[in-house]
Amino acid sequence: SQQGEEDPQALSIQEGENATMNCSYKTSINNLQWYRQNSGRGLVHLILIRSNEREKHSGRLRVTLDTSKKSSSLLITASRAADTASYFCATDKRSGGGADGLTFGKGTHLIIQP
Amino acid sequence: KAGVTQTPRYLIKTRGQQVTLSCSPISGHRSVSWYQQTPGQGLQFLFEYFSETQRNKGNFPGRFSGRQFSNSRSEMNVSTLELGDSALYLCASRPGLTRGNTIYFGEGSWLTVV
Numbered sequence: 550s551q552q553g554e555e556d557p558q559a560l561s562i563q564e565g566e567n568a569t570m571n572c573s574y575k576t577s578i579n580n581l582q583w584y585r586q587n588s589g590r591g592l593v594h595l596i597l598i599r600s601n602e603r604e605k606h607s608g609r610l611r612v613t614l615d616t617s618k619k620s621s622s623l624l625i626t627a628s629r630a631a632d633t634a635s636y637f638c639a640t641d642k643r644s645g646g647g648a649d650g651l652t653f654g655k656g657t658h659l660i661i662q663p
Numbered sequence: 664k665a666g667v668t669q670t671p672r673y674l675i676k677t678r679g680q681q682v683t684l685s686c687s688p689i690s691g692h693r694s695v696s697w698y699q700q701t702p703g704q705g706l707q708f709l710f711e712y713f714s715e716t717q718r719n720k721g722n723f724p725g726r727f728s729g730r731q732f733s734n735s736r737s738e739m740n741v742s743t744l745e746l747g748d749s750a751l752y753l754c755a756s757r758p759g760l761t762r763g764n765t766i767y768f769g770e771g772s773w774l775t776v777v
Contacts, residue, residue, distance in 0.1 A: 563768075579762040580762065580763050581727045590771070591667075591669075591750075591768045591769050591770040592768035594767055594768070597763070597765050599763060633740075641762055648717065650710075650711060650721060651706075651708065651766060653698075
């Protein structure tokens, strides 16, 4: 089952504007990762934030994590046409022993209008 | 260094046949996991291998199986294909099983079952 739920499901903005996507999850996590997927392609890793971190930056990306609300947000500043893609959050659960897979949300489809 | 490599990229199979997909992880990565992506179910974890042993398995029928070789390369097999098995199959690798490692994905193998 999908633990992460991204919001909104689709987002269309003008080039140069900022895009914010949100992700909620249900169980305790070890870390949360954001990925980008261009149509028909594989997943590109964007950023990983650990459960003891609150904010992380990478270039034009800013990720926040609120473990009390079980939510995360991804902000892309000064958007470009090349940012058009689907964005997924994925959680790595905090559970004992063994290796669990990532649990993905359904994604936010971002369209940057030129 | 090279990323996660998956072959073949595209294939078409007939119902009832079986298929084998191959994945080469990033050099030095010993953990390989597999995911299925469909429009209806999204991204779902299939299984993860480390040191040639399956460490965890998602909620998929026994028709889905995999293995890992001593060089960390992995294959997954789907037997008795069904139309619903049409999907993008993604392979991912990470250095080990420690939580908090970034997980890197390949470009995927597009399987169409007719």
